[in-house]
Amino acid sequence: MKPILYIILSFILIPIAGAKSFAQQEQLQHMCSLYFSPEYISDGQEYFAQLKPDQKIEFRTTFYGDNTYRIVACTSVRKGDLVFSVYDTEKNLLFSNASYDFSQYWDFKFTSTVTCIIQVDVKSVKFTPGYVMLLIGFKP
């Protein structure tokens, strides 16, 4: 009987864990969308990543000149502050929300086209597993 019980347990736990992760993603989507006002058009993507110990998450994107963008960053980690920093490709820091109370969204007006590196991290006393999500939109 015992092996059967273990098998049954596995079949129950696997979908539960999957559902939990999916629920966290949905919760993040909802949270991030709150800061994404309708005047901004999404770039059609959701940048989603799982946090890992001692790792930052980054990507590179190009922002066009004469355009205003909104960047929204959210995390499922509650006991931590989400830091998002924007660098140019020469690693000059253009902005970090860590200097401004870790506010989750900021608007960026570019006079010229600039390729940027966006780095995301969660500052907490000890590592807590979770997810981060970023949304980018532009003002038409």
Added chain:
Amino acid sequence: MPSVFNKGTKILVVLSLLLAGFFVVSCGGSSDSERKTPIRNQVKPDTLSMIIKFDNSLFPIPSPYQAAALVKKNGIPFEDNLVNSQSNLTKYTTTFKKALNLGIYGTDISYLNIYERTPETIPYLTVIKKLSEELGLINAFDEKFFASLEKNMNNRDSLLVQMAQAYRKADSYLRSNDRKEMGALIITGGWIESLHILCKLATKSSDREIINRIGEQKYPLDNLIELLTPYYYKEPEYAKLIDAFIDLAYEFDGIIFNYSYREPRIDVENKLIQVNSESRVIMSEYHLKTISNKIELIRNQIIG
């Protein structure tokens, strides 16, 4: 047989414990964040931590809508022969081509919509509906979405917002269902069509701003190559597309970029960062012509 069964059982036990552990950790109590204190010191670039890319691997590329918006802003007249004909739909029998063309038609709709070509837009919505159904993306492009579009057909901004939301939903769905390569193809198709439209119009108008915008596609192209590379051996058609992109990237290497950092201005009250850094693109007519020809060849392979 019994020994195999026991081994399998042990694996399942370990798996179950791991999952149970994960579940317990995830369900752990949580409270509101601790009181936050503003840090006024500038954060220095962190070079010690390991850097990972966003694990959905959907590298961002600039939105195709912006390309269309620039063309309109610069007073370039609309050209109906630039978009992919909706009658080509029947030619797309593979998932590869369907996904790429879903991206292409998405950009076409933006182009038509920005020029307020409502009657021409309607058949394209039908094409998007068909392709999204065939690709299993019906939850993103659902009946509610199309009904809302029809209702707001004459509202240019509303259509753009809804299209962007649907593509975002599709992106999210594909990521959750481990179909990232399809998301990559949709993005790729959208980018190809934007570049095609920009090249055609730049060649005709010699508009400097549009030519610059073409030159600025160097990094987005690098991102696309990186995005598609994991699928190089999936099917021969992936390899062919990536090889064509690599060949195109060589042409972009000939474009000169000048960049100078300027300190940004931060408007705390409005939460607005004015990025003052300046960039300049120097692109010769030779490069415009070569890139234009190469992107047309790539596009023809996809829409044909």
